[in-house]
Amino acid sequence: MARIRIYCMAIFMAVFFFWSQSAFSATNNEELIRRLDSLSAIIQQQQQEINKLKQEIQDQKKFNHEVQKKQSEEIQKAVKAENRELEKQFSDLIPKWTERIKLSGDLRLRYEKLFNRDAFRKHGSRTSTPGRDRYRVRARLFVDGKISDELSAHFMICTNQDKNHEATTTNQSFSDDFNDKGIFLHRAYGTYKPKWLSGLEITAGKFKNTFLHTDIMWDPDVNPEGIYERYQYQGLENFKPFIHLGQMEVNEENYQTDDAALYISQLGFDWKFGPFTWTLAGSYYDWANLDNTEYLHNAEYKRGGGNTFVLRDPADPKGDLDYAYDYNLWEAITFLRFKLGPVPTKLIFDYIRNTDSDVPNKQDTALFAGFKLGKEKKKGDWSLFYKYARIEKDAVIGSMNDQDFYGANRKGHKVMFRYMLLDRLRFGTAFFYTDPIKDWDVNSCTFEKNDQYRGHEERLQTEFVFKF
Structure with a gap:
């Protein structure tokens, strides 16, 4: 310048x-x-x-x-x-082993209202029963560890009822004068997926239920115990058949050779064609030696689940009970997935029949028909679910299926809506409308103990799930 x-x-x-x-x-x-x-x-x-x-x-x-x-x-x-x-x-x-460990979990806070309930009287009439308001909590922690490229170990600890430790729930109710809530081991299993055969999986322990099913067969919270083997052929791009076998230990008896057990065989396929993915499977469930179960055979578990029981000793009306029939179940289950416009859609159908020849007609069949719209993965996602179910009295083990629907001898509807408020915060609400298929037998050995309370019921659930 x-x-x-x-x-x-x-x-x-x-x-x-x-x-x-x-x-x-x-x-x-x-x-x-x-x-x-x-x-x-x-x-x-x-x-x-x-x-x-x-x-x-x-x-x-x-x-x-x-x-x-x-x-x-x-x-x-x-x-x-x-x-x-x-x-x-x-x-x-930091220790090297922590690099192989994955921690995750969730917390669910739920309000549940049971209303418009009725029960049966000894002479066969019905009477209304008080409604119920429950505040419940579920807390789960998952631990997944990679042992090698082929081996992994998995754990889940979770809340449960302090008194009954039921396989069909992970809820704790706000009750018992502010007492602490119990935490239990819900899963503990190891998995082997060999490189030499892609698609093969062998798992042993107390594991997540990986068999294709709906909640007329299994409650979502049940984690079976034993071994399963699953193989899905990977050689075809769009058609993938699979076989799934399970050997479950239901109850081990000392000084007995006939432990209670469950054997499952399932065959099916996943087939992609055009915009559709069709899954179809056939299953056979063989419940063996149910008389040697710990709680099931005495109708002490989930009030017997609505199945038919008989006295082990007819001369002792207060003695042990046994299931009146065997449970040899054939199942056909199918899912059809596609998009309805931009909305992911799934159609669901499940049919189960107890083939034990002693089971009376109109007591041996269960069916599920429903659909799901949408998904729940990120903020703004939503889903709508509907099902109609009809579960006859001895079609399935009623103590092991969806207990919000109330086991066997049950029919009704469920509607559920979910919305992702944040990527890791989900709101949900569900409504159940259920009735017994047939009036309960007032002369049965389980009527006064359990069945009389299973009349009409409507149930509303509202919840928030926090994920981490």
Whole structure:
């Protein structure tokens, strides 16, 4: 800038000089024009110098900017390198086995209202029973550990009822005078997925129920115990058949050779064609030696689940009970998945029949028909679920299926809506409308103990689930 001011002063002095000379010595117009042309040339020359200086200034600014940018990039690289070194030093302090462990869990807070309930009287009439308002909590913690590329171990600890420790619930009710709530081991199992045969899975322990099913067969909270083997053929792109076998230990008896057990065989396929994915499976359930179960055979578990029982000793009306029939169940289950516009849609159908020849007609069949719209993965997602179910009295083990629906000898509807308020916060509400298929036998050995309370019921649940 100083140089520019000097050049401007020089121009001014030149103009003054020539103007003075013209005032005293110019004698005609030609001389005046010559001097003006000379002055114009000087001005143009000085303007070129000024432009050159301006360009030098712009080049200097550009150079300074590039230097600052390069310095900033070098500083950022140095900071990142330092952070990587600090992360490495920190990771070296953490035991390596923690890298193979994954922790997750959830917390569910639920309000549940039971209303419009009725019960049966000894002479066969019905009477209304008081409603019920319950506030309940469920807390679950999952631990998944990778042993190798083929082996893994899994645990789940969770709330449950303190008194009964029921397999069909993970709820704790707000009750018992502020007493602490119990935590129990709900899952503990190991899984082997060999590289030499893709699609094979062998699991042993107390595990998540991986068999295709609906809640007319299993309550969602039941975690079987034993071993299962599953293989799905991976050689075809769109058609993948599978076989799923299970050997479950229901109850081990000391000094007995006939432990209570469950054997499951399931065959099916997943078939993708066009916009559809169709899953179809057939299953056989063989409940063995139910008389040697710990709680089931005495109708002490979930009030017997609505099944038919007989006295083990007819002369002792207060003695042990046994199931009146065997439970050899055939099941056909199917899911059809597609998109209804942009909405994920699933149609569901499940049919079960108890093939024990002693089971009377109209007591041996269960069915489920329903659908689900939407999904629940991220904030803003929603889903709507509906089912109709009809479960005859001895179609399934009533103590092991959905206990919000009330076991066997039951029919009715369920509607459920869920909405993701945040990626890890879900709101849900569900409504049940259920009735017994047939009136309970007032002369049965379980009527006064359990059955008389299983009349019409309506149930409303509202909940929030926090995931981490």
